[in-house]
Amino acid sequence: MTNPRQPLIHPSYIVMTLVLAGVSALFLGFSASYLYNRFTVGLEPIAVPILFYINTLILIGSSYTLIQAKKQYLEDNTSKYKTYLWITMGLTVLFLIAQIVAWNQMLAQNISLKSGNMAAYLYLISAVHLAHVVAGIPFLGYHIYIAIKKMVSPVSVLVYFSDQDKKRGLDLLTLYWHFLDGLWIYLVIFFLVNYLF
Numbered sequence: 001m002t003n004p005r006q007p008l009i010h011p012s013y014i015v016m017t018l019v020l021a022g023v024s025a026l027f028l029g030f031s032a033s034y035l036y037n038r039f040t041v042g043l044e045p046i047a048v049p050i051l052f053y054i055n056t057l058i059l060i061g062s063s064y065t066l067i068q069a070k071k072q073y074l075e076d077n078t079s080k081y082k083t084y085l086w087i088t089m090g091l092t093v094l095f096l097i098a099q100i101v102a103w104n105q106m107l108a109q110n111i112s113l114k115s116g117n118m119a120a121y122l123y124l125i126s127a128v129h130l131a132h133v134v135a136g137i138p139f140l141g142y143h144i145y146i147a148i149k150k151m152v153s154p155v156s157v158l159v160y161f162s163d164q165d166k167k168r169g170l171d172l173l174t175l176y177w178h179f180l181d182g183l184w185i186y187l188v189i190f191f192l193v194n195y196l197f
Contacts, residue, residue: 020175076157085147126187
């Protein structure tokens with residue numbers, strides 16, 4: 001029997017759901033505005049750089065490594081848990097670097113914010129997505145820091161793995177990461193479809 005004072009859904013999950021709903025609404029608004037400008041003004045869409053597609057694979061890889069980190073957490077595997085968290089951080093930093101390189105490639109091709117609305121939308125939407133990735137890095141870094149700080153002895157490892165708050169935090173981080181990956185895949189497909197058709 002459940003405790004009547006214990007909520008069925010932890011408030012953290014409710015907050016995360018509201019955050020993700022807000023971010024979804026923001027990008028759907030961007031998408032609708034992009035389509036409105038394209039079809040009412042008759043603007044030609046531009047092709048996304050190849051690095052955008054490579055970044056998709058990088059983000060999928062980071063989602064996979066975070067899934068593996070969570071799996072190792074549930075299996076009480078300390079070393080692999082830390083390793084997968086570090087790999088996730090490395091892939092995330094690689095994504096950020098590749099995104100900056102992609103923007104520089106666009107600038108080298110004379111595609112800038114002044115090139116027109118379609119180029120401006122591409123920069124804006126990809127930059128806002130990147131900002132959300134950057135916003136998640138401190139939380140990922142926190143998990144890495146706590147794992148290194150607390151998982152130093154068999155007793156501290158046991159305490160760490162049995163902490164429901166830590167497990168909930170990892171759940172929320174994983175949910176946020178998967179959402180950002182899914183959002184990026186949607187954006188790349190959105191720009192590709194608009195360019196092709």
